Amino acid sequence: MAEEAILGYLEKNEQISDSGNFAAERGFDHNDVVNVIKSLHGFRYIDAQDIKRETWVLTGEGKKYAAEGSPEVQLFLAVPAEGSISKDELQKKLDPAVFKIGCSQAGKNKWVEMGKQVSRKVQNVEDKVKDLLLQVQNGHALSKEEISSLKARKLIVPQTWKGYSVRKGPNYAPKRKKAATDLTRENLQKGDWKELEFKEYNFNAKGQPAEGGHLHPLLKVRKQLKDIFLQMGFEEMPTNNFVESSFWNFDALFQPQQHPARDSHDTFFLEEPSTTRELPEDYVERVKRVHESGGYGSRGYGYEWKREEANKNLLRTHTTAVSSRMLKALAEKPFAPKKVFLHRSCFQK
Secondary structure (H helix, E strand, O other), rough: HHHHHHHHHHOOEEEOOOOOHHHHHHOOHHHHHHHHHHHHHHOOEEEEEEEEEEEEEEOHHHHEEEEEHHHHHHHHHOOOOEEEEHHHHHHHOOOOHHHHHHHHHHHOOOOEOOOOEEEOOOOOOOHHHHHHHHHHHHHOOOOHHHHHHHHHOOOEEEEEEEEEEEEEOOOOOOOOOEEOOOOOOOHHHHHHHOOOOOOOOOOOOOOOOOOOOOOHHHHHHHHHHHHHHHHHEEOOOOOHHHHHHHHHHHHHHOOOOOOHHHHOOOOOEOOOOOEEOOOOOOHHHHHHHHHHEEEEOOOOOOOOHHHHHEEEEEEEEOHHHHHHHHHHHHOOOOOOOEEEOOOOOOOOO
């Protein structure tokens, strides 16, 4: 609506001299008119020049007095027309701030006689302060003296009003032509692409800043648990040995070599390097003996254990393989109690 009004007005007139008056005369919100002017100016439909005016607006205290009356008049009206009222009784009838300011201003204006008893010195008064505040509120101009008196009482503050004067621009048209942003398949088929006006691209504009990644909730929980164990004096076992031999992954844990979990459809075996470089021979011999004939209270599996199966490399299928290596390392030293932990990290399907 505002855009049509602006372009339509300029079609018959040379300029809009004041956007504020233009908005008020047509019942538009001035902020809406300003937004339209900025948009049309950006596409060169119009040329806009800034207008700045200093105006005065009421403070919170000023708005209150414009509605309820000035403190001095409120105090005057609280004093009986005939007789007098004690100062304490008068104070109870008024807001503390109104009473304090009212006493000062009413006494200064010689409206009341102040003492232990308060009485009127005149019969009627005029609330000039309220009248001036209402004039400011309605946008009327005041004299320098009137402005100074209200400003001194902190009832008004200056405010800069911003608007525009508007003329036709180099791309003026009575109606905005919508610029195309994309060349579509339909444009090519119909042939109307020749008549399209495309929106200019600002190749220097920066894109939206990419947000950084966030930790997965499970990773957050894992870190919290890890911190708890570390604070309790535990040490974390190394889990960065992702390629493991079948010996440590299966045999050292006494999983028989014919177990289905060791078949290729459950475990990722490596073609390169296909076999491990070395194994602790004395320990391999003891593991082999337990598999074949038992020991340490076990009867064994009663089959021929094959070294070539133990040598095969694979992607570690569980972190228990790390535990088997750690237990072996601890056994090689004079044994001492040790608190260790690890988190699950495997390549199993």
